[in-house]
Amino acid sequence: LVLVCATAALAAGQQAAAQPDQQALKKEVNAFMDQYWSLWSAGDIDQPAGRIYHPFGQLSNAGHTTVDQMKSNFPQTRKALTSKGYGRSQMPMGQRNVCILAPNVAVVSGRGVRYLTDGSVMAEFGWTYTLLKNDSGWKMVSIYSHDPKKALTCN
Secondary structure (H helix, E strand, O other), rough: HHHHHHHHHHHHHHHHHHHHOHHHHHHHHHHHHHHHHHHHHEEEEEEEOOOOOOOOOEOOOOOOEEEEEEEEHHHHHHHHHHOOEEEEEEEEEEEEEEEEEEEEEEEEEEEEEEEEEOOOOEEEEEEEEEEEOOOEEEEEEEEEEOHHHHOOOOO
């Protein structure tokens, strides 16, 4: 009986050691997303576009968009937002759920906020992102807009 318990404890310890550090991965994902929103808010599309996983682009509510299409559409999108007083976009920490599905797969979902230059809220959205990690770090695969009350959560 002692041998069985010792073997079970050893196996459980080895399995726990093989699991990636969920908190470390969440910290990486949060840093990636904070940097993405900061770069997007600053209006430099080349930097966020470099964080797209696949060279063919990403998925969104509109379907597939190539990186070239994203870059060509961005100036008009930016102009429309700044003409209304846009300052920055963010998903506040208390409003985002980071789900680590595998050491190289994550979903970020929650309430995203666009702020005016005076710091007041311009608009709120539900945003859900899927991310993959490769040798160069985390990259975005998709972004979907939805009702802010319908954010995904994980256990």
